[in-house]
Amino acid sequence: MGSVSEYFKSLGAGVVSLVKGLQVTGSELVKGKITEYYPEDRNTYKWPERFRAILTLVYDKDGNHKCIACGTCERVCPNGTIHLDTKMVETWDGKKKKKLDKYFYDLGTCTFCDLCVTNCPTDALAFSNDFEQAVFTREKLLKKLNYLPEKEEPKPTPEQIAKLQAEKEAKIAAAKAAAAAKAAAAGAAPAAAPAVNDKLAAAIEKAKQAVADAATPEEKAAAQAKLDKIEAALKAKGAM
Ligand code: SF4
Numbered sequence: 086m087g088s089v090s091e092y093f094k095s096l097g098a099g100v101v102s103l104v105k106g107l108q109v110t111g112s113e114l115v116k117g118k119i120t121e122y123y124p125e126d127r128n129t130y131k132w133p134e135r136f137r138a139i140l141t142l143v144y145d146k147d148g149n150h151k152c153i154a155c156g157t158c159e160r161v162c163p164n165g166t167i168h169l170d171t172k173m174v175e176t177w178d179g180k181k182k183k184k185l186d187k188y189f190y191d192l193g194t195c196t197f198c199d200l201c202v203t204n205c206p207t208d209a210l211a212f213s214n215d216f217e218q219a220v221f222t223r224e225k226l227l228k229k230l231n232y233l234p235e236k237e238e239p240k241p242t243p244e245q246i247a248k249l250q251a252e253k254e255a256k257i258a259a260a261k262a263a264a265a266a267k268a269a270a271a272g273a274a275p276a277a278a279p280a281v282n283d284k285l286a287a288a289i290e291k292a293k294q295a296v297a298d299a300a301t302p303e304e305k306a307a308a309q310a311k312l313d314k315i316e317a318a319l320k321a322k323g324a325m
């Protein structure tokens with residue numbers, strides 16, 4: 086008897102489960118379609134903005150990009166997907182500036198983590214949702230993202246030229262002033278010499294007097310030695 090009731094119980098549970106499944110199936114029949122008629126609708130379908138298909142270097146309408154070749158994206162990429170070639174150029178004011186030469190991106194190793202985009206300090210990168218990137222060889226997945234011809238360095242404005250000229254002139258004037266001050270200091274040094282020479286001359290006179298006043302030969306010899314020493318010092322200074 087027990088087995089008959091269990092049989093009907095499980096039969097009822099099976100029917101309930103079947104009805105639930107049919108409900109799901111039936112609701113899908115009346116919902117809007119979510120599949121796409123690709124590739125027939127490739128010209129009309131709007132891909133979600135957040136979809137990441139391939140990294141791009143953003144160009145403005147004048148063909149300029151904002152990459153300053155800082156290398157941050159290359160450093161933060163966990164897969165070594167990005168490689169930058171850079172070069173140094175001279176700007177109009179004579180300064181050295183690092184510039185992007187070639188921006189390489191390997192689509193085959195990118196995991197679309199977005200770290201490069203979010204860390205770029207100039208918002209030079211963005212992900213395109215152009216997903217049709219199928220190629221026949223891996224080599225073709227290596228892309229050069231700076232594809233437009235490089236723009237020339239901007240020419241200086243008249244104001245910038247005038248400012249640079251004024252700075253140059255100020256530097257020259259400062260250098261001249263420093264040189265004049267140095268020369269004046271060097272010219273002042275000999276003025277101190279007479280004072281020294283006067284002292285030595287007085288010392289000579291005193292030593293001569295001591296020689297003359299010497300009472301004994303020993304005192305005379307000692308005074309003479311002192312006099313010779315002073316005269317030798319004076320000669321060494323070129324004052325005699
Ligand atoms: S982080 Fe941005 S600015 Fe720096 S090298 Fe990469 S793309 Fe260029």
Ligand code: SF4
Nearest residue numbers: 162195196198199201
């Ligand atoms: S999205 Fe991630 S993996 Fe791809 S290039 Fe940027 S940092 Fe590297």
